[in-house]
Amino acid sequence: xxxxxxxxxxxxxxxxxxxxxxxxxxxxxxxxxxxxxxxxxxxxxxxxxxxxxxxxxxxxxxxxxxxxxxxxxxxxxxxxxxxxxxxxxxxxxxxxxxxxxxxxxxxxxxxxxxxxxxxxxxxxxxxxxxxxxxxxxxxxxxxxxxxxxxxxxxxxxxxxxxxxxxxxxxxxxxxxxxxxxxxxxxxxxxxxxxxxxxxxxxxxxxxxxxxxxxxxxxxxxxxxxxxxxxxxxxxxxxxxxxxxxxxxxxxxxxxxxxxxxxxxxxxxxxxxxxxxxxxxxxxxxxxxxxxxxxxxxxxxxxxxxxxxxxxxxxxxxxxxxx
Numbered sequence: 001x002x003x004x005x006x007x008x009x010x011x012x013x014x015x016x017x018x019x020x021x022x023x024x025x026x027x028x029x030x031x032x033x034x035x036x037x038x039x040x041x042x043x044x045x046x047x048x049x050x051x052x053x054x055x056x057x058x059x060x061x062x063x064x065x066x067x068x069x070x071x072x073x074x075x076x077x078x079x080x081x082x083x084x085x086x087x088x089x090x091x092x093x094x095x096x097x098x099x100x101x102x103x104x105x106x107x108x109x110x111x112x113x114x115x116x117x118x119x120x121x122x123x124x125x126x127x128x129x130x131x132x133x134x135x136x137x138x139x140x141x142x143x144x145x146x147x148x149x150x151x152x153x154x155x156x157x158x159x160x161x162x163x164x165x166x167x168x169x170x171x172x173x174x175x176x177x178x179x180x181x182x183x184x185x186x187x188x189x190x191x192x193x194x195x196x197x198x199x200x201x202x203x204x205x206x207x208x209x210x211x212x213x214x215x216x217x218x219x220x221x222x223x224x225x226x227x228x229x230x231x232x233x234x235x236x237x238x239x240x241x242x243x244x245x246x247x248x249x250x251x252x253x254x255x256x257x258x259x260x261x262x263x264x265x266x267x268x269x270x271x272x273x274x275x276x277x278x279x280x281x282x283x284x285x286x287x288x289x290x291x292x293x294x295x296x297x298x299x300x301x302x303x304x305x306x307x308x309x310x311x312x313x314x315x316x317x318x319x320x321x322x
Contacts, residue, residue, distance in 0.1 A: 001025055002047070002153065002185060007055035008209075009042055016042050018209040020055070024202070026152075027183040029176060031196035031217065033232050034206035040189035041083075043206070044155040047187065048080040049073045059153065079151040083158050085142040089131035093122055096130055097144045116144040119178050121171060135162040140171070147178075154179065156188040160195070172199060193233045197221060205229050223319055230255050235284065235295050237261070241321060243290045244269060244312060255320040258284060258297040260312060267309035276301035 003023040009016050016039045024030055032040045045051045050073045052066035059075075067073045074080065087096050098113045117123040120140040130138060139162045146154060160168050176199040179186050188195055196203045197217045205213035205220070205228070213220055213229045224230035227238045237256045242248045246268050263285075271287040271294065278301070285296040287308065302308065 001060060003056075003058045004047075005056040005058075007046060007053050007057060009039075009046055009051055009053050015209050017046070017206075020211060022204070022211065022214070024185060024187075026060075026185055027180070028201045029179065029186045029188070029199055031200035031203045032187060032189045032206060033191070033193070033196050033203060034212070035232075036191075038206040039209055040206060041157050044080060044157055044187060044189055047153070048078055048155055049075060050080070077152040078155065079146040079149075079153070080155040081142055081146045081157060081159055083161065085138050087130045087138055087142055087145075090129060092127050092129055093117070093133065093137075093141045094126040096141050097148055099145060100149055112148065116147055119147070119174055120144045121167065121174070136164055136167070139163055143175070150182060151184060154184055154186045156186065158190060159188065160190075160192065169194070197233065205232065224255055226322065227253075227255055230257070233257075237292070237294045239289065239292045239294060241317070243292055244317060252321050254312075254317050255322060256312060256316065258295040260316055261294065261296045262311045263296060263298055263302075263308050264311045265309065267311050269310040269312075271296075271308055271310055273302045273304055273306045273308060275304060 001023055004020050007020040008018050032043060034040055042051065046053055047057060047064070049064055049066045049070060052068045057064045064075060088099065094113050094117065097116050098109055101109045101112060103109065114123065117126055120143055122137060122140050122144065125133065125137060130141065133141065139159065143159055160172065163171060172195065190196065200217050203215065203217045203220055204211050207228060213225050220229055221233050227236060230236040235258050237258065238253050239256060241250045241252045241254055244254060269289070271289040273285055273287045275286040277284040282297050282299055283301045285298050285302055287294050287296060
C-alpha cells in the first residue's frame with residue numbers, strides 16, 4: 001500500500017500541492033488529471049523522491065525519503081518516466097531497454113529485452129540507434145526501459161503524448177494489461193481522458209493544489225461533482241435549470257454532456273443552431289438555448305439558424321443539479 005499523509009509542496013512561496021492525504025492499494029492503476037500547472041508532475045516527483053515534503057509518504061509501511069535524506073534520489077523499486085525520456089541516443093533501441101539489466105545472464109537479458117520491445121510494439125526497430133527514432137518511438141523505448149527491472153511502482157508523466165493516435169490505443173491496452181498481470185502499481189499523470197476512463201481503477205482530479213475529486217473514472221464521469229471535473233472528460237454543458245424546465249425559476253445549473261441532449265420532433269425546450277462540426281461518427285451541434293450556448297451530439301449536420309426541439313432525461317437532470 002502507498003500512503004500519503006499531509007503532503008504539501010511549494011517551489012517558491014505559492015504552494016503547488018496542499019496537504020494531500022490518500023492511500024493506494026498495491027496493483028492499482030491511478031490516473032491523475034487536471035489542467036496544466038495543477039501539480040500532476042510534482043506529485044509524481046514527490047512519490048519518486050526527487051522533491052522534499054514535510055509530509056509523510058510510505059510504501060508497505062516503509063517511509064520514502066526525499067533528496068534531503070538520500071544522496072541519490074529515488075527508490076530502486078520505483079521507476080519514473082519523465083517527459084524528456086533521457087535515452088542514450090548513440091546506442092540502439094534494444095541497448096537502451098537493457099541498459100540497467102545484468103550482463104551476467106546474456107540469454108535471459110536478450111529474452112527480457114525482446115519481451116519488452118513486443119509490449120511497446122518496437123521489436124522491428126530493435127537495432128536502430130535511438131537518435132534516428134521519432135519522438136513517439138523514443139517514448140515507447142523509454143517506457144520499455146522503465147519496465148526492464150520490473151518495478152513495484154511505475155510513475156508515468158504523459159507517457160503517450162508523442163505517440164500516433166492510431167497506435168496509442170493498442171499500446172495502452174498492452175501496457176495496462178501487462179501491469180495488471182504483474183500487480184504493478186501505476187500512477188499516470190495525463191491530459192488524455194482515455195487514460196483515465198479506460199484503464200484507471202481510481203482517478204484524482206487536481207485543482208489549485210488540492211484533490212478536487214476522487215473516485216472511480218466511471219463514477220466521476222457519470223456523476224461529476226462539478227463542471228471542472230466533467231470538462232476534463234471532453235465537451236460539457238453547464239445549463240441553467242430554468243432553461244430546461246419552463247416551470248422553474250431556479251438559478252441552479254445542470255452539467256450535461258453533448259450526447260445526453262437529444263433533438264426530438266416535439267418539445268417545449270427550443271434552441272437555435274449556430275454551427276455544425278463533423279466529428280467522425282457524429283456531428284457536434286453548437287446552439288443557443290435562451291441565455292446558454294450549448295453543444296449537442298447529433299447524427300447529421302443541421303443548417304445554421306434552424307430552430308430545434310430538445311429533450312433531456314429527467315433522471316439525469318435530477319442527478320446533475322448544482
